[in-house]
Amino acid sequence: MIATRKSLLGIRELDPDEIVEILDTAASFQEIQQRSIKKVPTLRGATVVNLFFEASTRTRSSFELAEKRLSADVLNFSASVSSVSKGESLRDTAKNIEAMNVDVLVMRHGSSGACHFLDRHVEARVVNAGDGQHEHPTQALLDALTLRDLFGKLEGLRVVILGDVSHSRVARSNIFLLTKMGAKVTVCGPPTMLPPEIQALGVEESTDVRAALREADAVNVLRIQFERTKESLIPSIREYARYFGINERKLSELPEGFTVLHPGPMNRGTEISHGVAEAHSGTILRQVSNGVAVRMAVLYLLYGGEARN
Amino acid sequence: MTDTTPEAPSAQPPLRRIVEKARIMSVDDMRRAISRLSHEILERNGGPDGVVIAGIRTRGQFLAERIVRKIEEIEDIKMPMGILDITLYRDDLQTVAKQPVVRSTEIPVSIVDKHIVLVDDVLYTGRTVRAAMDELIDFGRPRTIQLAVLVDRGHRELPIRADYVGKNVPTSQSEVVKVQFEEVDGEDSVLVCELEDEE
Numbered sequence: 091m092i093a094t095r096k097s098l099l100g101i102r103e104l105d106p107d108e109i110v111e112i113l114d115t116a117a118s119f120q121e122i123q124q125r126s127i128k129k130v131p132t133l134r135g136a137t138v139v140n141l142f143f144e145a146s147t148r149t150r151s152s153f154e155l156a157e158k159r160l161s162a163d164v165l166n167f168s169a170s171v172s173s174v175s176k177g178e179s180l181r182d183t184a185k186n187i188e189a190m191n192v193d194v195l196v197m198r199h200g201s202s203g204a205c206h207f208l209d210r211h212v213e214a215r216v217v218n219a220g221d222g223q224h225e226h227p228t229q230a231l232l233d234a235l236t237l238r239d240l241f242g243k244l245e246g247l248r249v250v251i252l253g254d255v256s257h258s259r260v261a262r263s264n265i266f267l268l269t270k271m272g273a274k275v276t277v278c279g280p281p282t283m284l285p286p287e288i289q290a291l292g293v294e295e296s297t298d299v300r301a302a303l304r305e306a307d308a309v310n311v312l313r314i315q316f317e318r319t320k321e322s323l324i325p326s327i328r329e330y331a332r333y334f335g336i337n338e339r340k341l342s343e344l345p346e347g348f349t350v351l352h353p354g355p356m357n358r359g360t361e362i363s364h365g366v367a368e369a370h371s372g373t374i375l376r377q378v379s380n381g382v383a384v385r386m387a388v389l390y391l392l393y394g395g396e397a398r399n
Numbered sequence: 400m401t402d403t404t405p406e407a408p409s410a411q412p413p414l415r416r417i418v419e420k421a422r423i424m425s426v427d428d429m430r431r432a433i434s435r436l437s438h439e440i441l442e443r444n445g446g447p448d449g450v451v452i453a454g455i456r457t458r459g460q461f462l463a464e465r466i467v468r469k470i471e472e473i474e475d476i477k478m479p480m481g482i483l484d485i486t487l488y489r490d491d492l493q494t495v496a497k498q499p500v501v502r503s504t505e506i507p508v509s510i511v512d513k514h515i516v517l518v519d520d521v522l523y524t525g526r527t528v529r530a531a532m533d534e535l536i537d538f539g540r541p542r543t544i545q546l547a548v549l550v551d552r553g554h555r556e557l558p559i560r561a562d563y564v565g566k567n568v569p570t571s572q573s574e575v576v577k578v579q580f581e582e583v584d585g586e587d588s589v590l591v592c593e594l595e596d597e598e
Binding site: 094114115117118119120121122125126127129130131132135160387390391393 | 492534
């Protein structure tokens with residue numbers, strides 16, 4: 091079970107049982123978000139450091155709220171205003187932070203595998219908050235919790251992951267999670283954004299959005315990451331919006347109850363139209379509140395006694 | 400070597416089994432005790448107004464449901480009931496081997512200015528009740544917090560006492576008191592068991 095693990099680095103190494111354990115625990119934490127005092131004393135005395143080497147508002151705030159609602163002491167550390175900008179290595183940064191006796195390191199980093207590297211060099215627990223183009227496990231978990239809330243189960247669910255699958259850690263973590271839980275996943279996007287041999291991960295591939303959506307219960311719309319795609323993968327934003335953007339016209343062919351997820355922040359008018367963003371804001375905001383519950387669950391489960399010294 | 404028994408890994412702690420020693424309450428005893436507890440709660444609070452019964456997961460929840468049903472029967476009213484999961488308020492999370500499963504707490508009404516009756520099956524060290532009170536206070540400021548238990552077995556580690564007790568049972572610390580409910584255990588009964596090391 092997850093309590094025997096030291097760290098959460100990715101979905102790929104988790105068993106389906108562990109995923110269910112995290113989702114069930116998160117479901118219990120949802121209730122705390124509704125209380126007037128949204129705080130429990132569970133991680134009192136624990137110190138958690140949020141180590142963010144990439145710009146992030148949403149994920150960092152979500153982790154910070156989760157930590158504070160569990161009564162942990164929180165230290166935020168962002169690369170732009172720290173010793174990293176003075177040329178310190180990741181290992182030295184981590185070693186220095188660890189010398190202050192921290193219990194959990196939550197890290198976002200631009201390089202794939204940075205969290206695995208960190209995990210090998212520190213005694214503290216490590217939670218991956220996104221590493222390069224590799225994984226973003228808590229995002230996949232909150233997407234799954236949202237889908238499970240809406241559909242009651244993940245097994246047999248048909249989910250389209252739409253957009254720049256090649257460069258997306260959200261897509262990778264979602265693919266690992268959904269296929270492990272018995273959902274049917276189709277990745278969809280322009281051919282330049284689909285990695286070769288993606289079928290090896292047990293997913294279908296499509297470049298026809300309408301056809302893919304017709305065979306699905308939900309779509310997870312990836313953000314077009316202008317900052318991450320340096321080379322041109324698409325002729326123009328307008329063309330992408332027209333062929334691959336989710337808009338009212340494409341959704342009008344689909345049955346009621348078709349679900350649109352978006353990890354945020356949304357580029358309205360690019361991958362998702364204004365109308366769809368409004369109509370599905372309930373689900374998309376539910377992802378955000380589920381994010382806090384999922385992160386509380388991960389911190390609670392990892393902070394178990396077995397692996398602690 | 401003449402030992403023919405399959406070799407047991409010596410590093411493992413000895414297996415312990417629970418051996419039943421005595422049946423201290425039967426179905427009828429439990430029914431009468433719950434009935435008396437319900438009457439006492441009503442008497443002490445001058446009726447059901449402003450009283451909220453809150454069961455502590457999991458056995459306390461079943462006891463609380465019985466008490467609520469009894470009070471509803473006596474007074475012919477609908478009564479609010481809450482369920483507390485105290486896992487996140489435990490004081491031993493740093494020492495237990497594996498994180499216990501967290502279930503949700505359900506408090507359907509505001510507890511501000513209410514008389515809250517916490518309900519649990521067995522009162523032992525008092526640590527569960529301490530955790531439950533801490534959790535409850537995070538939901539608001541009740542007028543009073545009272546405690547109802549089916550069995551008080553002694554050995555308190557905190558200055559806590561029950562307001563309503565089904566049965567006082569002197570026990571030794573090696574004993575286990577098992578309260579069984581038909582909903583989960585197939586029968587209503589209270590057993591005193593002994594923990595014994597397996598051969």
